[in-house]
Amino acid sequence: MSSYVYPHYEYRRCADHGLSPPNRHQVVIVGGGMVGLTAALDLAQRGVPVVLIDDDDTVSVGSRSICQAKRSLEIWDRLGCAEAMMARGVTWQVGRVFFRNREIFNFDLLPEGGQRFPAFINLQQYYVEQFLVERLQETRGVELRWKNKLAGLMPCDGGMRLTVETPDGPYDMEADWVIAADGARSTARRLLGLDFKGRVFEDRFLIADVKMKQPPFGRTGPTERLFWFEPPFHKGDSALMHRQADDVYRIDFQLGWQADPELERQPERVTPRLKAMLGDDAAFDFEWVSVYTFQCRRLEKFRHGRVIFAGDAAHQVSPFGARGGNSGVQDVDNLCWKLALVLGGQAPEKLLDSYDAERGHAADDNIRITTRSTDFMTPRTAMSRRFRDAVLKLAETHGFARRLVNSGRLSTATFLKNSPLSTPDEPGFTSTTAPGAAALDAPVQIGNRKAWLLETLRGGFHGLYFGNGALPHEQAAALRELRAGPVPVHTLGIANPAGATLADIPTVIDAEGLAAKRYDGKPGTFYLLRPDQHVAARWRRFDAALVKSALDRATART
Amino acid sequence: MPGKLRTESAFDNPDDVYDALINAHRDLTDEQSAMLNAKLILILANHIGDLEVIEEALAVAREGV
Secondary structure, eight states: OOSSOOOOOOOOOOTTTTOSSOEEEEEEEEOOSHHHHHHHHHHHHTTOOEEEEOSSSSSOSSOOSOEEEHHHHHHHHHTTOHHHHHHHSEEEOEEEEEETTEEEEEEESOOOOOOSSOSEEEOOHHHHHHHHHHHHHTSTTEEEETTOEEEEEEEETTEEEEEEEOTTOOEEEEEEEEEEOOOTTOHHHHHTTOOOEEEEEEEEEEEEEEEESSOGGGOOSSOEEEEEESOTTSTTSEEEEEEOGGGEEEEEEEOOTTSOHHHHTSHHHHHHHHHHHHOTTOOEEEEEEEEEEEEEEEOSOSEETTEEEOGGGTEEOOSTTSOSHHHHHHHHHHHHHHHHHHHTTSSOTTHHHHHHHHHHHHHHHHHHHHHHHHHHHSOOSHHHHHHHHHHHHHHTTOHHHHTTOOSOOOOOOOOOTTOTTSOOOOTTOOSSOOTTSBOOOOEEEETTEEEETGGGOOSSEEEEEEOOSOOOHHHHHHHHHHHTSSSOEEEEEEEOTTSOOOTTSOEEEOTTSHHHHHTTOOTTOEEEEOTTSBEEEEESSOOHHHHHHHHHHHTTOO | OOOSOOOSOOOSSHHHHHHHHHHHTTTOOHHHHHHHHHHHHHHHHHHHOOHHHHHHHHHHHHTTO
16 A cells, blocks of 8 residues: 555575574664664764664564654764755644644744754655665675564673574574664563553554645645644544655544554545545545554663663653654664774773763653643543643633643754763853753855855764964864874864964854854854764863863763 | 742732632533633733742642642
8 A cells, every 4th residue: 555665675694693602793783773773874884893683674664753853864964864865855844733723823943044954854764764774785884684583682791692583593693782772662671571661641543644646735835744633624632744755644633542443544434534634525545554552651771781772662752742763863873972982992881871861861851741742632631631621722812822732842952961971061151052962053164165064073072163263382282182082072163254264173164153153152162072963061262171071071981 | 948939918809809700700610610710720820930839839729638
């Protein structure tokens, strides 16, 4: 029924069969979904050899995680595959919320331009995974093992021993580190006997992906997220509509807990619901239909010795907010540089505990935020229903109530609050780019070429030095020394268009003054950015000793 | 522990305020009254704006329920 042609990746017998003792790898990733594939690409590009096993031989079946957030696109751009996604995906940034027939609220997720990537693209998960696999196939140091199913996981000799089932029978291998990115029903989690605690939401939702020849409701303008509370076409419950690539539309209907999932996914049940929404003469073909429930839960710890959990294997949230796939991508963006430094002997193993601290905090945030959205959309008591309805009624006429309307608060880059790796901020900065924040993009010029600030920050630690003119001799020497250190810091000068470029270091021109504005970059200001483009520290003036101590802190070397 | 919530009487004319509350519910069904109360709480909570005050008020309101 799908118009998408699923790629099939060939199973090959790997070299680890029948070896005694088993072969040892540095990193084995379990799970070839969007999170595992992103991790493989990130590690391989840092020079860490990776083996990835997946029990299937294709991409995500069904569109599943469709909203790819700006932060994910920035991460995938660093890994070299965002362009393919942008070319295929549908860009959007405005959401509209309706109560019955009337629009009561709308939001713009990217009110400020001058950034390379939009707030969101909608792109089916199978495309995301396909583009990641295509990029991996041209990357050295990665072995993708399809139809390889994890069956055993035991500690051994400072690492883990994995038993893997294949069409050629089982084999064993060892790994210094295992990244478990094997999804909500994680086998790795089960094999380690780990608890996965949280709340089940007693509601069912129908997903219908349909291909339409004509845009629904005659909407030919920009793509927008449409959400209805109590729409006239779906009495009493909520509905959501989203356009994806290939003119496929995602339509969600809230069904209630009593609904029979088997029955509700039958086309003869789904068709009348869609006709009620789109009109009797609407022409559509089914791509994928699914009925789902969801849970908000997390592992208490994401690191268990040499096994590190990421994505849905570590935490699950309600889907309203696009915080599942996008938080998983941020997980491995946070993890991989740390793992590469530990493997390279440049940082102690305890750096990995900061992954648990930072991404555990992010998971708590995501669970809290999506639980609130769900409580609004699926009120559990008569009283919470009454408050919800009161908000919707007031929202028609009162601005304050519109801000209470919650149809999902959409994923943004996590602010790493209270991170052990952040250096306490100096007072007096007015921008949001405090230690813990993800770096913000801005248009810049490199020579005569138009470029983006974030594309200049690839992979390692970076300094951002705002200023003009020649640097004092001892500063230039200190920056050279930082660049040559065991954990190199590459500093980029950011000069305003009026001034001369900074001598001695690569410099970009802040063509529209947006970098200075977004970073409160008065001349002399220096930022230290981590390899995942989060701010580690910032100062009003460059001081090499302070930068070194912030770098030690950001790599857990103190 | 003294908080931010004011619990001494703030009304110039308490009976008028009480009367206004009761009158607002005249001729309403229980369901309609409950909706009025929910809207009123939201409107007043927004007017107060301060989460600490609202949380203290909620704690006081929950006592002895």
